Amino acid sequence: MSVTLKPQSKKLGGSSVWTTVIFALLILIPCFVAFSNKLREFILLYSGQVDGVFAISPIVNYLLASLGFFFLFWWGICNGMFARMEEPKRDFLVQEWQLDQAQADYESKPDGDKNHDDISVYEQSARMN
Amino acid sequence: MQTQPTTTADLPRHSDLVEERLVRWYLIAACVYLTIAMLGGFLMGFQMIRYNPLAGIEIFSPGRWRMIHTNGVAYGFIATAFLGVLHWVVPRITLHPVLDHRLSYFIFFAWQVVILGTVVGIMLGEAQGLEWGETPVWIDPLAQVGLGLVAINFMAPIRHVKGPMYVTLWYFTAAFIWTFLTYAMGNFIPQYFVTGTSAGAIGGMFIHDLVGLFVTPLGWGAMYYFVPILLKKPIWSHGLSLVGFWGLAFFYPLTGIHHFLYTPIPMFLQYGAVLSTIAVEMVVTTVIVNFFATIRGSTGALRENIPIRWFYTGMVFYFLTCLQCAFQTTLTFQALIHFSDWVVGHAHMVMYGVFSQWLIGMMLYLFPRLWRTDWYSRRLLEWQYWLSAVGIAIMSADLIILGVFQGYMWASLAPWSDVIQFSIPWWALRIVSGVMIFASHMIFMTHMLLTWMKAVAERKQEAASNPSTVAQTV
Numbered sequence: 396m397s398v399t400l401k402p403q404s405k406k407l408g409g410s411s412v413w414t415t416v417i418f419a420l421l422i423l424i425p426c427f428v429a430f431s432n433k434l435r436e437f438i439l440l441y442s443g444q445v446d447g448v449f450a451i452s453p454i455v456n457y458l459l460a461s462l463g464f465f466f467l468f469w470w471g472i473c474n475g476m477f478a479r480m481e482e483p484k485r486d487f488l489v490q491e492w493q494l495d496q497a498q499a500d501y502e503s504k505p506d507g508d509k510n511h512d513d514i515s516v517y518e519q520s521a522r523m524n
Numbered sequence: 525m526q527t528q529p530t531t532t533a534d535l536p537r538h539s540d541l542v543e544e545r546l547v548r549w550y551l552i553a554a555c556v557y558l559t560i561a562m563l564g565g566f567l568m569g570f571q572m573i574r575y576n577p578l579a580g581i582e583i584f585s586p587g588r589w590r591m592i593h594t595n596g597v598a599y600g601f602i603a604t605a606f607l608g609v610l611h612w613v614v615p616r617i618t619l620h621p622v623l624d625h626r627l628s629y630f631i632f633f634a635w636q637v638v639i640l641g642t643v644v645g646i647m648l649g650e651a652q653g654l655e656w657g658e659t660p661v662w663i664d665p666l667a668q669v670g671l672g673l674v675a676i677n678f679m680a681p682i683r684h685v686k687g688p689m690y691v692t693l694w695y696f697t698a699a700f701i702w703t704f705l706t707y708a709m710g711n712f713i714p715q716y717f718v719t720g721t722s723a724g725a726i727g728g729m730f731i732h733d734l735v736g737l738f739v740t741p742l743g744w745g746a747m748y749y750f751v752p753i754l755l756k757k758p759i760w761s762h763g764l765s766l767v768g769f770w771g772l773a774f775f776y777p778l779t780g781i782h783h784f785l786y787t788p789i790p791m792f793l794q795y796g797a798v799l800s801t802i803a804v805e806m807v808v809t810t811v812i813v814n815f816f817a818t819i820r821g822s823t824g825a826l827r828e829n830i831p832i833r834w835f836y837t838g839m840v841f842y843f844l845t846c847l848q849c850a851f852q853t854t855l856t857f858q859a860l861i862h863f864s865d866w867v868v869g870h871a872h873m874v875m876y877g878v879f880s881q882w883l884i885g886m887m888l889y890l891f892p893r894l895w896r897t898d899w900y901s902r903r904l905l906e907w908q909y910w911l912s913a914v915g916i917a918i919m920s921a922d923l924i925i926l927g928v929f930q931g932y933m934w935a936s937l938a939p940w941s942d943v944i945q946f947s948i949p950w951w952a953l954r955i956v957s958g959v960m961i962f963a964s965h966m967i968f969m970t971h972m973l974l975t976w977m978k979a980v981a982e983r984k985q986e987a988a989s990n991p992s993t994v995a996q997t998v
């Protein structure tokens with residue numbers, strides 16, 4: 396079986412990228428300002444109180460975890476993880492069929508036709524069992 | 525995706541990638557643990573209808589066996605079965621074996637020590653005072669190291685992946701990291717560092733992060749792998765599946781406190797949990813939509829293909845339980861159903877009706893491939909399926925409806941003993957449905973034995989008629 400995997404999705408044009416960036420900034424900047432303001436107010440409200448640290452720590456924990464995911468997300472974008480969005484779902488299926496095909500071919504060969512180096516350690520140990 | 529082989533010749537061989545013996549061991553061990561865990565459920569169930577066959581024997585105290593039941597299903601069955609499935613899926617998707625097969629065997633044996641140690645520890649009354657983390661404190665460090673090793677062993681092949689990653693690998697990667705961190709947070713912080721309400725808040729996050737960041741990503745990840753293979757077509761939208769993944773990543777960690785609504789935990793945290801739970805509901809919807817859109821046009825598979833049937837039955841229960849969750853997470857509804865059997869109904873519907881059904885479906889797909897033979901009997905497969913599906917439908921409906929009655933009775937200040945008296949027939953029905961589920965599992969175990977014997981006989985016959993073919997592992 397021979398299958399060629401071709402990239403299918405188109406690249407975004409320059410104007411689409413700029414539109415996306417401008418809209419993203421339009422939404423993200425006000426959200427970020429509002430959220431930081433509220434968080435600052437909240438910290439001021441609770442600082443000095445006995446249960447202050449307890450009140451703030453879950454939020455800080457959550458923000459740290461989310462920051463980790465944000466960086467992972469960013470890393471994904473920079474490394475083309477979302478570039479050809481729909482392709483992985485086809486590639487993986489083709490690969491599965493190929494793996495099954497190759498294994499079936501291999502198992503149906505008589506022993507003599509197999510290159511000896513071709514026999515994995517696991518198979519050898521299985522034979523011994 | 526990650527790999528660009530164009531012909532079968534470019535691919536590594538499956539037998540070099542997957543350590544099949546280990547997959548078999550994990551799956552069989554999981555089924556044995558499920559049997560023991562279910563027996564624990566019966567003991568507690570009989571206690572609740574005031575018929576405890578082992579009354580007075582301390583090591584069989586129902587309170588202890590309730591913990592063996594819950595820990596047994598979570599760690600003994602679900603986690604063990606997932607470990608087996610991971611040993612199949614990860615090397616095949618990444619085209620690289622795990623870091624080291626010897627490490628895999630070590631983890632297998634260490635995991636058995638953790639589970640059996642937990643059972644014995646709990647039987648001897650050494651449970652840790654943390655819900656869902658009752659593993660005795662002396663086991664926690666071993667389990668923590670084990671989880672670290674699991675992450676290292678499986679991350680090694682995933683590290684080789686280049687280019688856009690298939691959604692299954694995103695989920696698995698996250699699950700390895702999350703489970704390690706969640707276990708550490710839940711088992712060590714409340715035990716050694718914080719007390720009181722803070723410990724309660726951490727405990728709540730631990731419970732839900734365990735189900736949401738360990739069971740859920742492994743379950744969803746595995747379904748995104750098995751369903752397309754069995755339906756022989758790709759998932760409807762890979763983009764939507766990634767939206768589901770990132771939604772889970774950003775919203776799930778804050779939901780845990782919904783387990784402790786109306787407690788002294790500050791109200792803003794409780795509101796935060798409710799809001800993020802609503803967000804998670806939307807994320808869950810994307811997953812359900814994706815799977816149902818995938819099966820559109822192939823619904824015939826539900827009749828013919830037994831694993832697909834299990835997967836989609838689990839999916840229907842998933843839809844139902846999420847609908848249920850949408851209610852139970854609101855403060856109005858919480859006031860009614862908290863502490864009632866509604867929650868126990870939810871727990872069974874999601875842990876058995878969804879994740880166990882998915883895992884059993886995976887086993888039904890994997891065992892014939894591992895033994896290189898078909899299942900012994902189609903009729904047994906049908907019996908197993910129907911007993912399980914009808915059993916869990918009755919059990920969840922019974923407990924969920926009972927929960928609403930209990931809630932209203934408590935709200936009307938009915939005496940506690942009246943509520944118990946009212947509940948007993950419903951609890952008896954739970955035992956009946958439990959017998960159906962147990963019978964389904966026993967059929968499965970017997971069927972496995974018969975199929976294995978058939979495989980051995982076939983290999984012997986093959987070897988006699990054609991001595992030069994390789995004897996496969998059975």
Ligand code: HEM
Nearest residue numbers: 735739782783801804849852853861862863867871874875
């Ligand atoms: C969107 C998804 C989910 C939501 C909104 C949700 C919501 C909830 C809530 C609010 C409770 C607490 C009820 C109470 O005590 O009053 C609860 C309990 C529980 N949930 Fe879920 N749940 C979800 C998914 C899951 C999943 C995927 C699992 C398992 C894999 C699970 C297992 C449990 C268990 C075992 C309990 C009982 C915990 C205990 O022992 O106290 N849930 N859930």
Ligand code: HEM
Nearest residue numbers: 562565566568569594597867868871875876880958961962
């Ligand atoms: C075979 C029949 C089963 C019976 C008779 C049974 C019975 C019980 C009983 C009596 C409880 C304690 C409820 C309470 O304290 O009010 C319980 C809890 C639980 N069972 Fe089962 N069970 C069975 C199967 C299962 C299976 C197969 C699973 C999961 C795969 C499961 C998961 C759970 C969970 C997660 C809880 C904790 C619920 C909570 O804390 O809210 N059970 N079960």
